[in-house]
Amino acid sequence: MVARVAGWDDPGRFVCMRLKDRLKFQHVSGQSFPSPGAQGRISRSGGWGLLELLLPLNHTSSDIPGQASLVFDVILLDLHNPRDGITVTNQKVPEPCMRKSIAGDFVRYHYNGSLLDGTFFDSSYSRNRTYDTYVGRGYVIAGMDEGLIGVCVGERRTITIPPHLAYGEEGTGTKIPGSAVLVFDVHIIDFHNPSDNTQITVTYKPETCDKQAKKGDFVKYHYNASLMDGTVIDSTHNYGKTYDIVLGANQVVPGMEDGLMNMCVGEKRHIVIPPHLGYGERGVTDEVPGSAVLVFDIELIDMEEGLPEGYMFIWNDDVSPDLFSEMDKNDDKQVEPSEFTDYILRQVNDGKGRLAPGFDPYRIIDNMFSNQDRNGDGKITEAEFKLKADEAAAHDEL
Numbered sequence: 159m160v161a162r163v164a165g166w167d168d169p170g171r172f173v174c175m176r177l178k179d180r181l182k183f184q185h186v187s188g189q190s191f192p193s194p195g196a197q198g199r200i201s202r203s204g205g206w207g208l209l210e211l212l213l214p215l216n217h218t219s220s221d222i223p224g225q226a227s228l229v230f231d232v233i234l235l236d237l238h239n240p241r242d243g244i245t246v247t248n249q250k251v252p253e254p255c256m257r258k259s260i261a262g263d264f265v266r267y268h269y270n271g272s273l274l275d276g277t278f279f280d281s282s283y284s285r286n287r288t289y290d291t292y293v294g295r296g297y298v299i300a301g302m303d304e305g306l307i308g309v310c311v312g313e314r315r316t317i318t319i320p321p322h323l324a325y326g327e328e329g330t331g332t333k334i335p336g337s338a339v340l341v342f343d344v345h346i347i348d349f350h351n352p353s354d355n356t357q358i359t360v361t362y363k364p365e366t367c368d369k370q371a372k373k374g375d376f377v378k379y380h381y382n383a384s385l386m387d388g389t390v391i392d393s394t395h396n397y398g399k400t401y402d403i404v405l406g407a408n409q410v411v412p413g414m415e416d417g418l419m420n421m422c423v424g425e426k427r428h429i430v431i432p433p434h435l436g437y438g439e440r441g442v443t444d445e446v447p448g449s450a451v452l453v454f455d456i457e458l459i460d461m462e463e464g465l466p467e468g469y470m471f472i473w474n475d476d477v478s479p480d481l482f483s484e485m486d487k488n489d490d491k492q493v494e495p496s497e498f499t500d501y502i503l504r505q506v507n508d509g510k511g512r513l514a515p516g517f518d519p520y521r522i523i524d525n526m527f528s529n530q531d532r533n534g535d536g537k538i539t540e541a542e543f544k545l546k547a548d549e550a551a552a553h554d555e556l
């Protein structure tokens with residue numbers, strides 16, 4: 159059984175010790191073991207002074223004769239001082255450390271937990287996933303809450319926590335006994351704050367950078383994606399082609415929209431996306447862990463200017479006054495989908511009009527047709543066309 163000894167290791171200093179023995183102790187003073195794991199012998203009549211024994215309930219007084227000197231062989235399991243706070247040792251802080259965690263940050267970390275004598279009790283590695291928590295908010299034991307403040311991404315540290323900042327006199331579960339000092343070796347994978355924005359660092363800016371990507375532009379870019387610990391997630395270079403999207407059209411996570419905004423062709427950026435602007439608490443199965451911070455290195459390869467917001471087609475020149483008859487090729491006084499499609503595509507090819515880049519042109523044209531075909535009979539009459547054209551005049555639209 160595990161026994162516990164408490165006492166004063168030097169004047170005024172109160173020490174609690176957990177001992178492995180057949181008996182339970184309280185109140186030992188006058189001497190301390192040098193370190194956990196040390197073995198020693200306690201004698202009732204020796205130099206231990208105020209030793210009082212609390213015998214287990216199954217002991218009867220007949221077990222110990224009166225006036226007996228008692229001798230115990232003990233192994234010191236751990237010791238702490240109730241006035242102690244946590245201690246942080248073995249720090250390995252990566253350079254550069256851009257920022258240190260503060261209360262309210264959400265930290266993802268790995269840990270190995272052991273008792274002071276080295277007995278292992280738990281590890282996040284065995285579950286193959288990080289432990290994730292807000293820090294400084296009471297979601298974890300007090301000592302861990304404190305030990306995870308001031309950490310850098312990638313940092314390793316050992317946090318030693320006295321029982322009054324861990325699981326107290328009661329302990330918890332089968333592996334953490336009462337009054338146990340806990341030792342956590344932690345590795346910080348990443349952290350973020352729910353108020354974080356996308357962090358953008360321009361790593362290369364071309365000399366001429368006059369056209370900058372904006373909402374509606376069709377942008378083509380390369381990216382390398384990884385987690386904060388360097389784990390590679392994905393790269394367009396693996397596929398040998400760019401990733402192409404319309405900016406502001408929700409085709410990528412909000413953090414990537416932020417990161418691409420105002421880029422010019424040839425520019426390179428390093429962007430860090432917090433999970434609420436990335437893949438959230440769920441992440442992406444087998445690719446992005448839940449609540450992970452993402453790191454992208456991106457390069458804008460090409461872009462095509464989009465149309466003004468809200469437009470899917472615009473005229474570059476003045477609109478022909480004979481639009482309807484130009485569309486109605488077979489002159490049957492109605493425009494069918496094929497006539498309409500042919501006409502719009504011809505305008506685009508001739509440079510007279512533009513479709514919004516990055517979308518399926520046939521889908522846009524279908525929508526335009528449906529918009530004109532008021533009664534939905536699959537044909538546009540001159541009356542339908544005129545009605546729409548009058549409305550559009552106000553909107554400067556077809």
Ligand SMILES: [Ca+2]
Nearest residue numbers: 486490492493
């Ligand atoms: Ca026709």
Ligand SMILES: [Ca+2]
Nearest residue numbers: 531535537538
């Ligand atoms: Ca119609």
